[in-house]
Amino acid sequence: MTMKARRGERRTDALSKDRIVEVAIAILDAEGESALTFRTLAARLATGAGAIYWHVADKTALLTAATGDLIDRALAEGDDAPPRQAVRALALRVFDLIDAHSWVGGHLAREPWQPAMLRIFEGVGRQIQALGVPESTQFNAATALVNYILGCAGQNAANARLMPPGTDRDAALAAFAAEWTKLDPAEHPFVRKMAARLGDHDDREQFLAGVDLILAGLEAGR
Amino acid sequence: MTMKARRGERRTDALSKDRIVEVAIAILDAEGESALTFRTLAARLATGAGAIYWHVADKTALLTAATGDLIDRALAEGDDAPPRQAVRALALRVFDLIDAHSWVGGHLAREPWQPAMLRIFEGVGRQIQALGVPESTQFNAATALVNYILGCAGQNAANARLMPPGTDRDAALAAFAAEWTKLDPAEHPFVRKMAARLGDHDDREQFLAGVDLILAGLEAGR
DNA sequence: ACCTGAACACCGTTCAAGT
């Protein structure tokens, strides 16, 4: 997108970190996490695989840069809503991003110590502060929320791996529900009862319900 | 441990799924997730790499079996405590297990649709039921708790990767805190303020604080 | 039925050599 065109650059489509990340995201989005290879990426960029290493340290750094780009974009929209609504909106933006790009969820879950995660932590923390949570519990509260988001991110990535684009989602969930129902009633009574809810539940709503639970706990402690 | 000794077996140390899993766990615990290779595993078992495939479908299945073993063992201890204490105890047992075997955290986060996860879900759900949570919210509540645990599991695995055994934990955390302090005060005021708490926080305590937050939210909704 | 081990089809990463 914003290609830092340097002076003295020869071709319009010269290699640059931005362009590499851009193409990586395109591959990731279109074909999934497992399709991103330095060889395929290099082919798409019409270079050698080694060339990429001049611009990016390694594959983890590449994924981190790609994740950072998307998270930045997702968090860019301002929110001057009251804190309670603002956290929900923030969480929801992260959820929707991960839902649209499941590999982001995978990378966040795998590498939580990355700038994008810090940005989420910052956004969450600010609202928690605005919520009037006492200083002594702000750290725990923000961490809890972020860890919850992280867990959902991983779940989402796993789901995407399990049901690649083109999969009949309803059928896949029905298959899981059927398996749950086959479990030993003595050992898994609760799971069996929940099988019925698997099919008609809404991931997004469920995600938000978890956020609300944590926020409610925070307000109860107030 | 419990080697299903089949009739007609030749050597005492014949290959079996149990023995493979046992040795895999030993490698994982001693040298970390990246050290487990079908080649090293086969070498340790004094066989060829291909032999393992007769007993285990693939590497994921191996990790799943190993994780299942440890989770089973960790959840085996009964808890006839009141539900509130029982969930905390259950969560804590999972945390301590993951803390001792970080690869379990990694695998749970990577593959949430596994029996071990279902067992955790079952345990959590039962107590949530006992807590008197209305049926309509039991699914969301149990999922939230499990997703939170999942997120912490991933965090823990990432931490272990970042600070392998022998690392000075205090120094590593101090380094992170120093980096946080170097962030732009305009963009990361909250993170900067939290840097001070990074060093003296207790992971286990923080984990439990998150569980309590969710439980408090559940009781507030009651 | 169970095991062997070479071979296959990949990976990420490095690096001498080029321009």
Added chain:
DNA sequence: ACCTGAACACCGTTCAAGT
């Protein structure tokens, strides 16, 4: 300064061949 592409050091997995 930046790119090329062969080569290195691995992987998980398969499978013909053995016992």
